[in-house]
Amino acid sequence: MGKVCHLFLTREKAYFLHNLLSGEGIQCVAQFHKETLFDDYRISSQNEDCIAFAIDISLLQRAVRSGVSICSEIGAAGSAANRLQIKLVKKLPPNCTQAMPFLTFETKGYKSAVIQDVPISKPLSRAQGLELQTALDMAQDIPPTLVQVPDLNQLQNFVHRMKHVGDLLKVSIYKYGDLHLQISTTLITLGAEFRKLLVIGEKAVAPSEDRNLSAQTRSERAISRGDAQSVQVSVKHFSKSLQCHLAKPDCAFFGIAPQGACLTVIFQFFIPGTR
């Protein structure tokens, strides 16, 4: 998504937040319960035990990757007792007079221990933290109707190719489980309709007289009846958000936030073996 993200840690959860403080583009929230990621988790701060800071994603990924490779070596050697320990520290880097904050990754291997310091920003102030918390609360407004898209690969393929045809995409979501995408320019109208998807939340039964109408007419009728909602998004943003399917989510849902504030795409990942 981007180079830098905010890592927001609370007593219960760890959030990776991208672009939440700007009003434009894709906002991305990845949340993990502490039990999902950590065996042991201790946090304390003067700000109700919440800590937030900015971190370079590629550096973070590099540190985690190397930790994983060392840990898997230990696993092979038969001892899994020593795991990856992550600490928030302040250190004095060489040639500096001021201590800087780091996220330290400590991996105890079979024969060696590796410590990696990933530089992070200064922890966000109470006011900034509050701003982030508010944005997070807003981003987590669950849309009244969610539809599940079974074949993300197909959808991404289609949207990727759509990028050549136009810039603005109208996304409509129907209470009876339809997802309708359409680009309209002066020269072309191009759309796709996926029907009979699984619905979570507010549902409705599709009127039988609508069945044989064209996708556009059906969309207009459903919106006027209040059975559907639509938003306009940038095709590029939409396509980018679908890239998340590369991380192989277990399921994906699409919904429109109340008042058509945004298109919400939810990717769900289950802990392996818990489905």
Add this chain to the structure above:
Amino acid sequence: MSSSAIDAESPDLVCQLDNVQGLVDALSAVRWKRHQDAVIELSEHGIILIVEETGCLQAKVYLQRELFVRYEYSAQGRPRFGVSLGLFADCLNTFSAPGHSSLIEIRYPGPDMQLLVKSVDSPDACIYAEVRTRIPDMISWDYNFEPAGSTPLTFTVKSAALKEAIDDLEWPGSSIQIKLQPVPPSVSFKGEGHGDLQIDFMYYVNTDLLIAFHCDREVSYRYKYKFLRATTSNLPGCVIKDNRGSKLIIGRGGMLKVQHLVSVARTSNQHPHTDSAGYQQPSRIAYIEFFVKPEEDEDTIN
């Protein structure tokens, strides 16, 4: 435009195609720049798409009715309309998904004279498009390709080799001389510009490269490099992969005709080791033709 066009109930054409990618490949072969206007002509024999540039270069894509699973033509005369080639090809491309052949239906005209395309293979997922058409405003340049003399001056070369040769001629650039001579039977491409480069195809030396050759007298013409390049610049990968040949004919006045074959066969039916056009039904081939006018100051050796 035929009178039936007004009646949406009986469109001029309804056809269905099961290999969208083949169609996209065929159309892409004649895309040599970003914005190109194309004229589409419908007939009982199939669909012809024509693009041209400054009266010096014309390309045609022949989509015979045999390429289609279903082809219902009911117009009087031959309806013609203009579309943006790039938009049409990009639009069709969204219908094609890798590893999965989709059935599409093309219909003309729609209620507002649009070209309508929709996928028809799944009841629960549908892709549709309406492409705005316009009255074709370009007056087709009268290329009138005629054979030069009693025996045709023609050669067939591996498409990949032709593309490579033309790509290599980029650095001398500007104008390229094509020379055919009967003794020794050979074709040479010669570029003179920033430097000189000559590429010779000898008929008997390498029959793998030059597949056929007919020439009874020495002949040479010069062509603008950019037009020559347009004939192979967007040659679809499947043409190279299928190891096809391209036929070049020099007509009266030095008019050059370049013909490529693009497969529109269903991928599932395709034999993995197809090594020539002969293995496939000829009816599943789209013909691509380019007509290139020679440069004015040609020096013909007759």
